Amino acid sequence: MSNLTKLTRVSLWLWSTLGVLSLVAVWQWMSHLYSPVFVPSPRETIVAMVGLLRAPENRTHVYSSFYRILLSLTIMSVTSIALGVMSGFNPWIQQLLKPLKDILLAIPPVALSLLVIFIFGVGTVQTVTIAVMLAFPLLYGAVLSAVRSVDRDMLEMLRAFEVGKTLQLREAYLPAVLSAVMPSMVLAAGLTVRLMIMAEIIVGMGTGIGHALSLARVHMATDDIFAWMIVMIVAVLTIEGGLLYLVKKYLLTWQAGR
Amino acid sequence: MLEFTQVTKSFSKRVILDNISFRLENSRVLAILGPSGIGKTTILRLAAGTLKSDTGAVLSDHQRVGYIFQEPRLLPWRSALANVALVLKGSKVLTGKDQVERAMLMLKRLGLEGFENHYPAQLSGGMRQRVAIARAFVIEPGLLLMDEPFTGLDLGLKASLQQMLLELLAWRPTAMIYVTHDPMDAVLLADAAIILTGAPGRITARINFDLPREHRDQLYIHDQAMKLTRILVESPDPFAKQLPID
Numbered sequence A: 001m002s003n004l005t006k007l008t009r010v011s012l013w014l015w016s017t018l019g020v021l022s023l024v025a026v027w028q029w030m031s032h033l034y035s036p037v038f039v040p041s042p043r044e045t046i047v048a049m050v051g052l053l054r055a056p057e058n059r060t061h062v063y064s065s066f067y068r069i070l071l072s073l074t075i076m077s078v079t080s081i082a083l084g085v086m087s088g089f090n091p092w093i094q095q096l097l098k099p100l101k102d103i104l105l106a107i108p109p110v111a112l113s114l115l116v117i118f119i120f121g122v123g124t125v126q127t128v129t130i131a132v133m134l135a136f137p138l139l140y141g142a143v144l145s146a147v148r149s150v151d152r153d154m155l156e157m158l159r160a161f162e163v164g165k166t167l168q169l170r171e172a173y174l175p176a177v178l179s180a181v182m183p184s185m186v187l188a189a190g191l192t193v194r195l196m197i198m199a200e201i202i203v204g205m206g207t208g209i210g211h212a213l214s215l216a217r218v219h220m221a222t223d224d225i226f227a228w229m230i231v232m233i234v235a236v237l238t239i240e241g242g243l244l245y246l247v248k249k250y251l252l253t254w255q256a257g258r
Numbered sequence B: 001m002l003e004f005t006q007v008t009k010s011f012s013k014r015v016i017l018d019n020i021s022f023r024l025e026n027s028r029v030l031a032i033l034g035p036s037g038i039g040k041t042t043i044l045r046l047a048a049g050t051l052k053s054d055t056g057a058v059l060s061d062h063q064r065v066g067y068i069f070q071e072p073r074l075l076p077w078r079s080a081l082a083n084v085a086l087v088l089k090g091s092k093v094l095t096g097k098d099q100v101e102r103a104m105l106m107l108k109r110l111g112l113e114g115f116e117n118h119y120p121a122q123l124s125g126g127m128r129q130r131v132a133i134a135r136a137f138v139i140e141p142g143l144l145l146m147d148e149p150f151t152g153l154d155l156g157l158k159a160s161l162q163q164m165l166l167e168l169l170a171w172r173p174t175a176m177i178y179v180t181h182d183p184m185d186a187v188l189l190a191d192a193a194i195i196l197t198g199a200p201g202r203i204t205a206r207i208n209f210d211l212p213r214e215h216r217d218q219l220y221i222h223d224q225a226m227k228l229t230r231i232l233v234e235s236p237d238p239f240a241k242q243l244p245i246d
Helices: A006-033 A042-054 A056-089 A091-106 A109-120 A124-148 A152-160 A165-203 A209-218 A222-255 B040-048 B080-086 B096-109 B125-138 B155-171 B183-189 B218-234
Strands: B002-011 B014-024 B029-033 B055-060 B065-068 B143-147 B175-179 B192-197 B202-208
Touching: A006 A042, A042 A056, A042 A222, A056 A091, A056 A124, A056 A165, A056 A209, A056 A222, A091 A124, A109 A124, A109 A165, A124 A165, A152 A165, A152 B065, A165 A209, A165 A222, A209 A222, B002 B040, B014 B040, B014 B055, B014 B202, B029 B040, B029 B183, B040 B055, B040 B065, B040 B143, B040 B175, B065 B125, B080 B096, B080 B125, B096 B125, B125 B155, B155 B183, B175 B183, B183 B192, B183 B218, B192 B218, B202 B218
Parallel strands: B029 B175, B029 B192, B065 B143, B143 B175
Antiparallel strands: B002 B014, B002 B055, B192 B202
């Protein structure tokens, strides 16, 4: 992106703005076709969203969800990176974890959520567990392949100069794995947000955006549903955008000139 | 001193090197020539200790070994200075500040002052190879291993890097094994040359260049290079495919 001219960047920005406006136009048109009970207009949704966010109990829902999302992201990142690195170095550990990874990838999210509720009941731990288990295979797989694809020539160079194992990990593995894994990390973060809301709905939590969505569904408040969806879209885009910014800032410093 | 005694090495049951013996005295330069795939780089890896021989012995009394590869092999996420200082990090004698200062001095010696904070992607091919040379010399190696480091560079750049290397060797005499395809390079830089041929690779010729490096003129270099070329050309290529005869 840094190589793009200002004109190209402005033009790209204009096209994406046009994309957003087109979607809003289709939405507005749909709201004319159907009753506001089913499809509220963009204006009604914005009014509903402002109303929602003004209510203190709804702010509690947002905080609860964000707390769970943050907790899930932390646990998911730590376990995926730790187990991915271990599997990358040790094929036995990889084989040991392969069935778990394959099962988690194949199992429908709703089925896993129901299973967790049946066995462990309802609570924050359960929703976090569901989100972590479902997002784990994506990041774990990315870390594993990143460790496996670390430049062998570079490692040979470090060994030839008798650079210690700890330094090899810090200087060769960590930056290579981070730069390869960051795009997957962004995807996994977005996925975690979506899975968390789903888990909150299925588990039937008493707080959180998922709970607020369930209430809106019961009351047939489609404007509230649309408003919460916009809150979620903003949340996902903010988290993904923030992470992408960090990725670009990190990668572009040493990839400049390529 | 570095000594190979009847060394053999195989990969996946295929013998690559067979009965390799040579001795390299301190501050002497040995060139190794031979066709591609004959096992020249394997000899360097055995000398560096990153590979172990199957039979025979590799004895070395060098504490520090520098390595210059065909490609610079710099860490892309580290600056030129950090790449050079990296190989000093294991030092128990030098403090972190000393390591950086020494790396900086080495970069200056190689004409890279002002580029120390550049990442490898921001440097030209020749500059990257100079950083790799600085990295090899900064540890004050007793033994330097060079694996065709000038391959792929244009003639002018190659000549200037060779001159730089000769100056570094004069400044800090170092035992060196220099793997090359080019007989002229071998005569220019080395005190002796060995030629590997056959499959598995064996030493089939040893040539000493009696004249000191600084006294070698163009005529001597051409004459000795021709001698090496003749041996190389007359050796059958072990990897040439036999064409079917009708």
